[in-house]
Amino acid sequence: MKTQNLGLVVATALGLAIPAVAGEIRGKVTLKGTPPPNPVVKDLSADPNCSKLVKETVHIPMFRVGPGGELADVFVTLDGITGKSTGASAPPAVLDQKGCQYIPYVLAIQTKQTLLVKNSDPLLHNVHATPTVPGNKERNEAQLAGSPDLKFTFDAPEKFLRFKCDVHPWMFAYVCVSDHPWFALTGADGTFVIKDVPPGKYTLEASHRKAGTLKKDIEVTDGVVEVDFVFELK
Ligand SMILES: [Cu+2]
Known part of the structure; x- marks a missing residue:
């Protein structure tokens, strides 16, 4: 038995709190291809009460995509837990x-x-x-x-x-x-961070309401795992 493990065993036996080992999953989600334009909410501008509150044209934000294809509103999560x-x-x-x-x-x-x-x-x-x-x-x-x-x-x-x-x-x-x-939503820059993930093997799933779902098998240790996803529109 290694010395450090012996320490762990002793600490456990004494009932001491042991700092938890945890990893972090980071990445970026991008979209390849041109999404359909976000529809204009015509009814809002036609509504007598709502149109008083909002003067600009409102679109349903089905696809929020940055200049480099950065895709927002993607739900990234450990699958099956x-x-x-x-x-x-x-x-x-x-x-x-x-x-x-x-x-x-x-x-x-x-x-x-x-x-x-x-x-x-x-x-x-x-x-x-x-x-x-x-x-x-x-x-x-x-x-x-x-x-x-x-x-x-x-x-x-x-x-x-x-x-x-x-x-x-x-x-x-x-x-x-x-x-x-253990989940995150991508922001406007397409990035996400999931912290405090217990080490192990997982399937990481990325879901966008319109672009679909992608999965990747990953292993988390006590460091940072980088995982990127690319959605392709046909
Ligand atoms: Cu309402």
Whole structure:
């Protein structure tokens, strides 16, 4: 037995806290090919109340792509892990309704994590969660201007769980629900970081609502693993 392992055994026997060894997964997601243009939300500009709040043309951000193909809103996660959620003790995530749009359009939370839905607009919205995975409940609630945040939680993992507004038919948001904490969403620069990953062999999955899903087998040790994904549009 090596000396360092002996130390570990002694520390374990004494019940001492041992610093956990953990790795980090970093990478960048890019898109090859030209995506279709993001559709203009014509109904918003035609709505007498919403058009007062937003003067500029609003597009549905189906593809957020940078000048070098950097792809945002990609849900990157360790595949096939369930029952490891720390969502019950995680800080709440926030989905806002502002300018008759859900902001952000895509977000990621854990099972049992509180999702606060805010109404920052001076008008009525109707928050309607429409999950498709058994274990997650559909819920539909009116939210008047100035009323308290609505609290949502989901029990089952689900990718791109849709929220809609029944007052404004163009309003959608998509929530990725993970049953463990090892996930990230890519930002505008296409990059992601997943920290504190226990060493091991995993399948890393990258999912974009419109571009599809890619998977890579990876091994995490106690350092940084770099993993890039390239989505190709046909
Ligand atoms: Cu609305």
